[in-house]
Amino acid sequence: MSGPTTLSSTLLHAARLGVRRGWIETVHSLTNRADQIWIVVVNGIFIAVLVLQRDSELGSTGFSLAVATLPGLIGMNVVMGGWMGTAQMLAVEREDGTLLRAKSTPHGMLAYLVARVTLAVLNTALGLVVFLVAGLFLLPGLTDVPITGWLMLLAVFVLGMLATMPWGAVVGASVKSAGAGFGLTFLPMIALIAISGIFYPITGMPDWLHPVAQAFPVYWLGAGMREALLPDAAAAAELGGQFQTLTMFGVLGAYAVLGLLVAPRVLRAMARKESGSAVESRKAKAMQGWG
Numbered sequence: 001m002s003g004p005t006t007l008s009s010t011l012l013h014a015a016r017l018g019v020r021r022g023w024i025e026t027v028h029s030l031t032n033r034a035d036q037i038w039i040v041v042v043n044g045i046f047i048a049v050l051v052l053q054r055d056s057e058l059g060s061t062g063f064s065l066a067v068a069t070l071p072g073l074i075g076m077n078v079v080m081g082g083w084m085g086t087a088q089m090l091a092v093e094r095e096d097g098t099l100l101r102a103k104s105t106p107h108g109m110l111a112y113l114v115a116r117v118t119l120a121v122l123n124t125a126l127g128l129v130v131f132l133v134a135g136l137f138l139l140p141g142l143t144d145v146p147i148t149g150w151l152m153l154l155a156v157f158v159l160g161m162l163a164t165m166p167w168g169a170v171v172g173a174s175v176k177s178a179g180a181g182f183g184l185t186f187l188p189m190i191a192l193i194a195i196s197g198i199f200y201p202i203t204g205m206p207d208w209l210h211p212v213a214q215a216f217p218v219y220w221l222g223a224g225m226r227e228a229l230l231p232d233a234a235a236a237a238e239l240g241g242q243f244q245t246l247t248m249f250g251v252l253g254a255y256a257v258l259g260l261l262v263a264p265r266v267l268r269a270m271a272r273k274e275s276g277s278a279v280e281s282r283k284a285k286a287m288q289g290w291g
Contacts, residue, residue: 022118090172
């Protein structure tokens with residue numbers, strides 16, 4: 001009986017170390033000057049968008065366009081933190097040998113992955129708080145959101161992270177360099193943001209783009225956040241003139257389940273291929289690129 005108990009205790013200890021490491025890295029990033037500048041600049045740009053849009057009306061609904069943009073920005077932040085952030089971090093740390101060092105210690109991969117999840121969730125939650133605080137000061141209506149709306153926002157946030165982080169891990173584990181990871185996440189992200197109704201109602205876009213946008217979680221995260229934070233009358237600006245709650249949860253849930261099935265296999269395959277020679281080879285190629 002001591003064998004399974006000892007193993008479970010060891011795994012739990014590794015998971016706790018991962019949570020602690022993720023927390024420490026999050027705190028460190030908030031005290032790092034470069035990260036501070038990045039946070040201020042990026043969030044400053046998004047807040048400026050809200051200020052510029054608050055005098056524009058959302059179609060014929062009577063709501064400010066900025067009020068509808070804020071939930072979309074929150075949904076976009078979840079995708080960027082879950083998908084793009086995870087892919088970039090994994091690609092970078094695979095290239096610099098961090099992943100190999102984690103692999104070489106008992107249950108190090110578990111602690112490493114828990115740390116990556118903790119870091120991604122905390123960083124994304126920070127962006128969520130920044131957007132909501134800015135919205136409370138700049139935009140009317142958020143103070144009227146009922147408790148059910150805040151609970152739905154939390155549910156969409158959690159499901160959104162589950163729907164995006166595994167796929168970010170798949171990309172990060174599949175690419176051969178950090179630069180390739182950036183290209184495979186940032187460029188598609190820009191394209192999806194452009195067609196998913198984040199900065200402009202999707203109903204004003206060509207009809208043929210609607211099913212394309214609906215095939216990806218960016219659109220559904222924005223739609224879910226709008227349903228959580230906006231009054232029922234705002235549904236008039238949605239496709240079909242209504243919030244599609246079940247479809248939204250269904251699409252995000254499908255991405256989450258499939259991602260959680262695929263990602264562990266890809267990560268295990270990637271970990272088996274990691275070696276000192278592979279890391280040195282990637283570093284040599286990176287140096288040649290800089291040269």
